[in-house]
Amino acid sequence: MNGVVGVNWAGNTVFGAAELRTPETVEQLQELVSARPRIRALGTRHSFNDLADSSGTLVSLVDRAPEPRLDTERMTVSVAAGTRYGVLASWLHARGYALHNMGSLPHISVAGAIATGTHGSGNALGTLSTAVAGLQLVSGQGELLEIDRTHPEFTGMVVSLGALGIVTRVTLDIQPTFDVRQDVYEGLPWDIALTEFEAITSSAYSVSLFTDWLGDTIQGAWFKTRLAAGETGSMPPSMFGATAATTETSLVEGEDNTTVQGGIPGPWSERLPHFRLDSTPSNGDELQTEYFVDRRQAPDALAAVRALGASIAPHLLITELRTMAADELWLSPATGRPSLTIHFTWKNEPAAVARLVPQIQAALEPFSARPHWGKVNTMTAAEIAPLYPRLPEFAALCERMDPQHRFRNSYLERVLGLAD
Numbered sequence: 001m002n003g004v005v006g007v008n009w010a011g012n013t014v015f016g017a018a019e020l021r022t023p024e025t026v027e028q029l030q031e032l033v034s035a036r037p038r039i040r041a042l043g044t045r046h047s048f049n050d051l052a053d054s055s056g057t058l059v060s061l062v063d064r065a066p067e068p069r070l071d072t073e074r075m076t077v078s079v080a081a082g083t084r085y086g087v088l089a090s091w092l093h094a095r096g097y098a099l100h101n102m103g104s105l106p107h108i109s110v111a112g113a114i115a116t117g118t119h120g121s122g123n124a125l126g127t128l129s130t131a132v133a134g135l136q137l138v139s140g141q142g143e144l145l146e147i148d149r150t151h152p153e154f155t156g157m158v159v160s161l162g163a164l165g166i167v168t169r170v171t172l173d174i175q176p177t178f179d180v181r182q183d184v185y186e187g188l189p190w191d192i193a194l195t196e197f198e199a200i201t202s203s204a205y206s207v208s209l210f211t212d213w214l215g216d217t218i219q220g221a222w223f224k225t226r227l228a229a230g231e232t233g234s235m236p237p238s239m240f241g242a243t244a245a246t247t248e249t250s251l252v253e254g255e256d257n258t259t260v261q262g263g264i265p266g267p268w269s270e271r272l273p274h275f276r277l278d279s280t281p282s283n284g285d286e287l288q289t290e291y292f293v294d295r296r297q298a299p300d301a302l303a304a305v306r307a308l309g310a311s312i313a314p315h316l317l318i319t320e321l322r323t324m325a326a327d328e329l330w331l332s333p334a335t336g337r338p339s340l341t342i343h344f345t346w347k348n349e350p351a352a353v354a355r356l357v358p359q360i361q362a363a364l365e366p367f368s369a370r371p372h373w374g375k376v377n378t379m380t381a382a383e384i385a386p387l388y389p390r391l392p393e394f395a396a397l398c399e400r401m402d403p404q405h406r407f408r409n410s411y412l413e414r415v416l417g418l419a420d
């Protein structure tokens with residue numbers, strides 16, 4: 001039985017909510033929030049756990065018209081919260097504008113992605129949430145609030161895990177559009193990766209490393225280079241001991257779902273995501289786990305996970321290593337420290353994943369690893385609390401914006417200690 005609302009994208013969570021509502025206007029949403037004791041927003045269902053669920057009502061805004069509005073003076077775009085990143089990205093590029101970065105898949109909703117601190121890669125680039133300049137949301141009292149960076153608690157409101165309200169519009173920073181070329185290299189020696197980690201990850205606008213943790217080399221290094229107008233750029237035949245790939249590389253064997261590689265320049269919107277909007281992202285039959293550690297500890301943290309490589313590899317489709325700049329968002333997993341994310345795309349083997357995830361968490365515990373809020377993890381509120389210095393302020397903010405706990409659920413209780 002898959003319940004009234006069905007399952008998440010991965011199929012590993014059956015939503016327990018009693019109903020799924022799709023209000024057509026903000027006023028209808030306000031009435032619904034005021035009338036329901038428990039209610040939360042569901043995005044495009046791409047999280048791998050019960051984060052989005054509610055014991056009462058789920059609301060979906062993903063089929064609402066995007067209604068993007070450009071403000072070329074402030075260099076922002078405001079968009080309906082349920083809009084998929086890929087839809088917004090194409091719209092922006094067609095008008096000469098860009099976002100600073102994208103996640104690996106363009107299918108996710110803007111509100112759902114920013115609520116969890118979803119990220120792409122790039123040493124100098126913050127998570128997608130760092131581009132948020134404003135939010136329109138319905139609070140737990142049914143009020144429609146317009147909040148921007150001038151609000152003293154704005155940095156507490158962006159990565160919200162859906163606990164503060166139902167976001168109806170999001171305003172994002174934009175910049176003039178730009179082209180990117182994507183070059184894939186194969187066989188990056190682990191020794192060089194560990195000793196030159198910062199140099200490797202800062203050698204392009206966005207760098208991702210792909211490994212199965214076995215052997216002496218990292219299988220793939222993807223360099224996404226930002227190009228000046230009219231420039232095509234060039235890359236050497238070898239980078240840090242890795243060799244330029246001669247054919248397109250897929251993340252999933254036999255799948256043709258990746259964005260164009262081979263150094264062919266194209267719009268940011270079609271190179272920064274790994275997957276194309278018109279295809280199934282990743283494998284489609286998988287689980288995912290990811291941890292954020294301080295990038296300055298990257299070599300030691302990677303060595304700690306590598307020691308588990310033989311146990312991990314049989315159950316793994318691929319690991320991706322990405323980097324991001326530190327930010328100030330209270331619940332961002334990159335808060336306060338430049339970060340490395342160690343990501344695991346698992347085969348759809350829940351028992352093996354349930355066994356391995358605590359082992360990985362234990363290996364990364366000395367590095368104060370923070371889990372991706374939207375991926376499989378078993379960390380408890382007691383383990384999470386010391387990792388987020390501003391969590392007490394967030395809890396107080398939740399009480400003020402949602403005094404009747406309409407947006408609470410069992411995930412928030414288990415992981416943040418916010419009573420349901």
Ligand SMILES: Cc1cc2nc3c(=O)[nH]c(=O)nc-3n(C[C@H](O)[C@H](O)[C@H](O)COP(=O)(O)OP(=O)(O)OC[C@H]3O[C@@H](n4cnc5c(N)ncnc54)[C@H](O)[C@@H]3O)c2cc1C
Pocket residue numbers: 009040041042043044045046047048051052053061081082103104105108109110111112113114115116117118119120161162163165166167168281282283372374375
């Ligand atoms: C194949 C695949 C690839 C992925 N790649 C990446 C990646 O590259 N980088 C990365 O960081 N993550 C990645 N993820 C994880 C994904 O980006 C996050 O889980 C993201 O939060 C999913 O967004 P969603 O729209 O599906 O939201 P959901 O999973 O539906 O919901 C996530 C949270 O957002 C809240 N929410 C949704 N809409 C609203 C709203 N309108 N108002 C208030 N709260 C709201 C929900 O209540 C919930 O708390 C990937 C996931 C998949 C399946």
